[in-house]
Amino acid sequence: MTAHKTNWLTTILVTVLSVLILIPLYMAIIISLKKPSEMGTNLANFFRFPKILQFANFIDAITTTNFFQTAFNSLVITVCSVVVVVLLTSIISYAIARNMNKRFYRWTYYYLVSAMFVPFSMLMLPLVKQLSFLRIDNKFGLVLMYLVFQMSMSVLLYVGYLKNITVSLDEAAYLDGANSWQIFWKIIFPLLKPMHATVAILTALASWNDLLLPLVVLSGNGNSAVTLPMAQLVFQSQFGTNYNLAFASYMLASLPVLVFYLFAQKQIISGVVNGAVK
Amino acid sequence: MSRKKIFLLMTVPLVVIFFLFDTVPLLTGFVYSLTNSKGFGTFRFIGLSNYFRLFTDGSVLSSYWFTFKFAVVTTVVVNVIGILLALALNSNVKFKTFFRGIYFLPYVLGGLIVGYIFNYIFTFMLPSVGKALGWVFLSSSILGNANTAWTGIVITVAWQSVAFNILIYISGLQTIPTDIYEAAKMDGSSSWNTFWTITFPLLAPFFTINLVVSMRNFLMVFDQIMSLTGGGPASSTTSISMLIYQNGLSGNQFGYQSANSVIYFIIIVAISVFQLKVLNKREVQL
Missing domain, CATH: 1.10.3720.10 (MetI-like)
Structure with a gap:
């Protein structure tokens, strides 16, 4: 039976596409944890994880909203x-x-x-x-x-x-x-x-x-x-x-x-x- | 109390509420559409002239053009991607439930917030990708250009709602017994042939659901546009719902936009009925 063999090609394809779902969410999370000076417009900056997690953003957001x-x-x-x-x-x-x-x-x-x-x-x-x-x-x-x-x-x-x-x-x-x-x-x-x-x-x-x-x-x-x-x-x-x-x-x-x-x-x-x- | 009375007691109050808050506004909306009401103060009946004005009003016509273009293109996009991903996720891939969980995630988020996230991506991230690669068409925000802004809305809404189409197609694929495929294989049918002669016809009822639900939702688009473009630039992405909301409630066009919503209502009903009729005809039974 071939039915139980994993289809690795499709698995890879599905994995690559799932990155398209995750990128916007990842971006939203790291932006919420950065400080304004870490924002920059060069490409690498968008994906770079913040050095120090700014949880203060959340506290500010809680009070302002x-x-x-x-x-x-x-x-x-x-x-x-x-x-x-x-x-x-x-x-x-x-x-x-x-x-x-x-x-x-x-x-x-x-x-x-x-x-x-x-x-x-x-x-x-x-x-x-x-x-x-x-x-x-x-x-x-x-x-x-x-x-x-x-x-x-x-x-x-x-x-x-x-x-x-x-x-x-x-x-x-x-x-x-x-x-x-x-x-x-x-x-x-x-x-x-x-x-x-x-x-x-x-x-x-x-x-x-x-x-x-x-x-x-x-x-x-x-x-x-x-x-x-x-x-x-x-x-x-x-x-x-x-x-x-x-x-x-x-x-x-x-x-x-x-x-x-x-x-x-x-x-x-x-x-x-x-x-x-x- | 008799059985009959109890059943009536269970039914009548709720039907009255439904009538008061669904049917009554439907009827009063129609009455307002025949008036020059601004939403406050006095008004008088002006017959059908609101309706005649609609057909020559540039902002109304352009909102219809945008809404239909957006709804048709997005419906096609989510259904094509939906079928392909459903086929992929229904085959023997590893971590099936995990992937299903990921692909469905955007569906539970609010449209407004998803719009804000993509607004940031289109405004800052894509232009910097475009500049790095030297692609002119990406080097400035697609949302800032009246010719391309609508594609940004298609991408955002498709990203969020394709999850629903994938799920429906997966549940459709699971109703098809596997022995049909084995028989087709033994007959030497290619997988391309098998898809068009077996899978797709048997998916027809699910195709109907997806088409009707997607089209209906996309024709009512509102949240994502609020956060992506606010209807701009130059009103190029103002949807019908948005026009009714903005001009009807704060633009002194209460009666006029009521007429617009009556037309909009008739169109949505007509499209849904048409889809159900045409698509039901070509569904096959196993």
């Missing part, structure tokens, strides 16, 4: 979005999946899923007006918007998965005197675990890295409601020329998601694949 406050804002928004999306969309998906034979639920399903085609820019201008009119142009409103915008994808995923969970489980529980509400929490919700992971990861990535929605929803709130991506944008316009400080700030903003990736790489990758292929 108010890092702990903005990271906390991003974290609160992301965690709330994930919890709300997982809980609420799995409930509605259960109701839809178990009643697909009824016209109301079938139409609800098509209605929710077809909204996937609506680009955010289409809704952006009227939404800004609507949210400020309702006085929810704040973190609460933002989480509400993530719930709405993740709903199509999540319902599609949950309903698809629920089709494979046999109704006889429900029937048996009904005979024991349970109601739909109890059945959902006690039996179905735990069985949906693999889909919870997928939906949670997709929601977390979408909300953590998002720039445009927080920008239009939160911009009237001043400093108390700045997310990490927004902070980079503000920072760039104020301190854009100090690259060391700027890159330290980018590294800080990326660190949480990189750590998360390091520990949950497998789940993240399979989450993204499931989200697209299912």
Whole structure:
């Protein structure tokens, strides 16, 4: 059998190409650890490792971007979005999946899923007006918007998965005197675990890295409601020329998601694949 | 409570929320598109004149031209590289999971930050490479030139999003049973032939996913442009989303840009439906 022989030529090719992925990241890391005098524009300077690691850049970046406050804002928004999306969309998906034979639920399903085609820019201008009119142009409103915008994808995923969970489980529980509400929490919700992971990861990535929605929803709130991506944008316009400080700030903003990736790489990758292929 | 009531209780509140914050803005956006609203103060209905103006507005037309050029080229780039790398990563290479982890890394980073990193590379590093090698076209920043700035955005976005295409193609390749390949080999089919007659047709559903998802995302590009060029030089890289954001919210063109977003919405839906229809037709079942 040739199938188990390592293909060294391809391995070398893949290695060389992976350098293209790593160079920009390596550059970002060393720039964040250099001092301005080590920057220079000759070619060797770009790749040279700094003599002394300037961790002071990170401390400066933390204070100038108010890092702990903005990271906390991003974290609160992301965690709330994930919890709300997982809980609420799995409930509605259960109701839809178990009643697909009824016209109301079938139409609800098509209605929710077809909204996937609506680009955010289409809704952006009227939404800004609507949210400020309702006085929810704040973190609460933002989480509400993530719930709405993740709903199509999540319902599609949950309903698809629920089709494979046999109704006889429900029937048996009904005979024991349970109601739909109890059945959902006690039996179905735990069985949906693999889909919870997928939906949670997709929601977390979408909300953590998002720039445009927080920008239009939160911009009237001043400093108390700045997310990490927004902070980079503000920072760039104020301190854009100090690259060391700027890159330290980018590294800080990326660190949480990189750590998360390091520990949950497998789940993240399979989450993204499931989200697209299912 | 009856079974029926509980199911309704699970469904109706969320559908109402969805209607209020997805469908209502969709409809009010359409209403605003018929007005001369500046985003504040009074406004009146002006019929379809916003729509007529769009088709003769240079900045709108150039943003459509840029966005489509960018989206089509980037979609082709990420799909070609995506298939090739997926084939490579699916063959018998060493450290498979390790490489997969590396190639997927850019996908989890924020588009804005990736844009800032590449901004630095294009502005400082590539010109110094160009000067060292005596290449004129690289000796100044490609982002500073209105003719080349868009290629910088293609490279940056492709670098970040190709990870997704690779993953989808890998999961597609894994659905193809290996005995087909062995049969093809015994029939004396060359690997070039095998790819076009077996692998590619069986990858078709995954090709569809990749094409639709990539194109849709690229047509909505925003973050990377904010950090790479800010839409410049000379508005040559202003995407449609950016134009709606900038002129609609701070350029006194609320009603006018609403009309722009209605057209944009129709185009995105039309493209997605067209892709799904055409591509589904040529998918084969094993």
